Amino acid sequence: MIIGKNLLEAKGVGVDFRINGEWLTALYNVDLSVKPGEVLALVGESGSGKSTFAMSVMALHNPNQSRVTGSIMLDGHQIVDATEAEMRELRGVKVGMIFQDPLSALNPLMKIGDQIQESMSAHSIVPKEQWQEHTIKLLDEVGISKPELVADQFPHELSGGMRQRVMIAIAIANEPDLLIADEPTTALDVTIQAQILDLIKEIQAEKNIGVLLITHDLGVVAEMADSVAVMYAGQIVERGTAEQVFENPLHPYTRSLLRANPSLDTLNDQLYVIPGVVPALSEMDHSRDLFLERVPWMQEAAKEKVSDVPAEPEEGHFVRGNAWKDFKFQDGYLEPGRGQKEAQSK
């Protein structure tokens, strides 16, 4: 298992946005930690606050329109109240980021090589005379076969997979300890996706960096993650190791999501549908278990206040609220992992 102290440690992180003069909570009491060499996957639907969290680690929220509370420690540096100048020193050096859409994240008017060197020029990690050499080495490292040629090309000349490789090269140019990958493969085909995921894994293992992988694709999580945090409506509803979350999911939301995924068992049937929709930001009451509003047969429990301290039914496996204890699918659906587990305990 991974030992050692945490690279990223978020405690009670909250993010509020000012929308039309009103402060609305987008992220509520998020606890997370990433150790060196660990891949933590942050899973959730669009609007659940995954990217909001990533942006607050990079301190990219507009300070006039948002406020971040709680504590985010990145390798001993407090990010929440860091100044812009301090953050400039941390971005790129301590934490690198890969974005979903490489075409809009790369500068269309700049050659690939120059874009990689731009990130080096912001910090004095790599001496100037080695920039060229280091660029070629980086491109080679991310699996680009003709690095000299590609360094001299523009983003539009590359395929989607190649562009994402360039993004990774830029993100790791200053050898950061933490890599944030925000939906790195959503725009790619499955075969390319597999290659990019392998590449991230390879780099992560080789350099022993921590990875915060943000995705909505449960398959990607199952392939990549050491630990998983599931987000719903700005809160973490469940977190634990990948085995714990996939083999023994506890929170109703995790279990509903796993069931909604098309699989071999559902071939000719209807897919499971989670009724209702994610509440709007202004309608979120974070003192309750918000997902229960979408479970028609648990409306009583949905009104109860929920402790901000998650329960820990097994070591390292946290779940929010009490609903996980009584939650059952109403149609008597037997969840694959759970059924076996209960049979064993009998």
Next chain:
Amino acid sequence: MTELLRIEDLKVHYPIRTGFWNRITDYVYAVDGVNFSINEGETYGLVGESGSGKTTIGSVIVGLEKATAGKVIYKGQDVTKASSRRKIHYNRDVQMIFQDSMSSLNPRKTVYQIIAEPLHNFEHLDNNAMDKRIKQLLDIVGLPQRTLYQYPFQFSGGQRQRIGIARAVATNPKLIVADEPVSALDLSVQAQVLNFMKDIQKEFNISYLFISHDLGVVRHMTKNIAIMHLGRFVEIGTRDDVFDDPQHIYTKRLLAAIPEMDVTNREQNKAHRLAIEKQYQDHHADYYDASGRPYPMRKLTDTHSVAMTREEAEAAGVASGKAEADALAKGGE
């Protein structure tokens, strides 16, 4: 099973023009000789990576794109030419659902206007009948009546996709071309839309051409599947043929690349994927001709066909592709 639509040797080639005189110097072979047929009330899956030509096939079927060669046959009649479509109400019977619901709905029109458009075009209803029909359509897709005069931006992604579906089913179509209908949606919403598509299929006996790159969704939705690569089919079969007994290296590679929801056998899955990938790299020349495209198909069973390997293609005396295609393209000029 009655056949609803048949595609015969469909080719779509785009000319590449270069030079001062803007002369045609080469072609992009977007779709290069595909054959398949869709039965009534069935879902046909079309799978391939981006740029493989799957959307082009869909566009030709609904008439947004012209075929360079080949035929589209609907209920036994050739509808390749636009003029021949009108007579048999083809444009009413064949509708489309788009991937990006935001850009396929006019932002300045209300839901009422959006759904009314195909009705205006094809059914001559008076105002009362129109109101009734549109309300009925909203019921079918499960949107409340009060949304009738709202604009697309006021809806969530899943709801917008349903407006798109309401528009597509407004004229009681026989075939709907669904181009990546759930790719932009979250898992829970995706399940709603897929279930819903299955429901209306049962109710109205609609056929779908389901275009997607998500093999999990395709396996869930379709009966027959075609795998497409570089403008040609590499494998056609029933769902079981393709998923349980893949023959072509590209199909195997696609299947191996799907992330498995299986935490415990992660290493095994990865080893399997890498082995297939290596095989794909090493034996590429056995499966693709000199111009880099797959060889023609051969039949394995009644339902299952696969693109030939080089040996088979040579034995069958099929020309190496490029020369033949060039000749054809020139002939079609």
